[in-house]
Amino acid sequence: MTIIVTGGAGFIGSNFIFHMLGKYPDYRIVCLDKLTYAGNLSTLAPVMDNPNFRFVKLDICDREGVYGLFEEEHPDMVVNFAAESHVDRSIENPEVFLQTNILGTQVLMDACRKFGIQRYHQVSTDEVYGDLPLDRPDLFFTEETPIHTSSPYSSSKAGADLLVLAYYRTYGLPVTVSRCSNNYGPYHFPEKLIPLMIANALNDKPLPVYGKGENVRDWLYVEDHCKAIDLILHKGRVGEVYNIGGHNEMRNIDIVKIICKALGKPESLITFVTDRKGHDMRYAIDPTKIHNELGWLPETKFADGIQKTIQWYLNNREWWETIISGEYQNYYEKMYGNR
């Protein structure tokens, strides 16, 4: 079994590669990644010497390059994590989101059609469903919830989802799609809420909470997401969408307070800043389908997962300090300087 994992030098893709190489010692994993600002080769250091692993620096939009790799590797499966993934960046500069997330997805699926494939899996997001109101805790996203996006990021992911399902219906490409809620855990890029707050708190810097901090996200430990994708690849039904989430809704402000407490830092570091444009209020996944059909359930409770995550950032300072000392400084100044 040869699996091409795109975006494997990023947060979830790298965790997925570690999971797959650990669980299936006879699988060959080929990581295809452009190494954008969000991709880190150092993240993959633990598997670089594994004879079942190969890293290829490539853009998923590079049709010739992608076809060349398929010709060499003849993959049985493709799991597409490669994407521009940060909502705030999509508000500043939407174009690269459309390019990578939609057109890049198309190139990968065309390669699958040309060379033949057992499965193409699209890693998508609950953000394609838009948001839910805070005063309706009875509402959840199911696979039937209409697509109703808010940001350029979520719109590009929705566009890709629709294209993937169209390739199934039109060409019979054997696809699956998963839509997961917010992940957290090791190797999470420090522009995102949880690692940003951990890094800032450790450096005694202000903790910038958007708006009133009342927005709710449904947090899932990254390993649980990787296990769900593994199950979908092996047991999921072709042409189907599976929602992934663990009923773990938290307000942003409460997460930031948990981080302050765990690190022994004062809550006076919390600074309320101008809200994100079009900010989604609440995400909440109904995971009934993946539970009933594939037996998936999350294994890590938030109380344990967040402590493990904080400990990981304490033990791996070099990883994130290297990231935030470079180009990230300009990004941070631009996004938070006058906020």
Ligand code: NAD
């Ligand atoms: P990330 O930003 O940490 O990593 C993205 C990776 O993709 C990086 O390694 C980057 O170099 C690579 N990449 C970007 N453009 C590329 C291109 N044109 N060609 C090849 N590689 C490219 O993202 P993440 O948080 O790990 O998210 C991975 C996937 O999961 C994305 O598709 C995202 O939409 C989806 N997702 C993320 C979350 C979450 O909470 N982080 C939740 C649900 C779904």
Ligand code: DAU
């Ligand atoms: O729901 C899945 C999505 O989760 C994924 O598809 C995206 O790729 C991923 O980035 C994530 O999107 P969010 O926008 O929910 O994540 P982010 O970490 O950027 O923000 C989480 C919440 O915290 C959101 O309500 C905005 C808020 N926030 C974020 C940052 C970076 C702050 O209050 N302050 C901040 O500095």
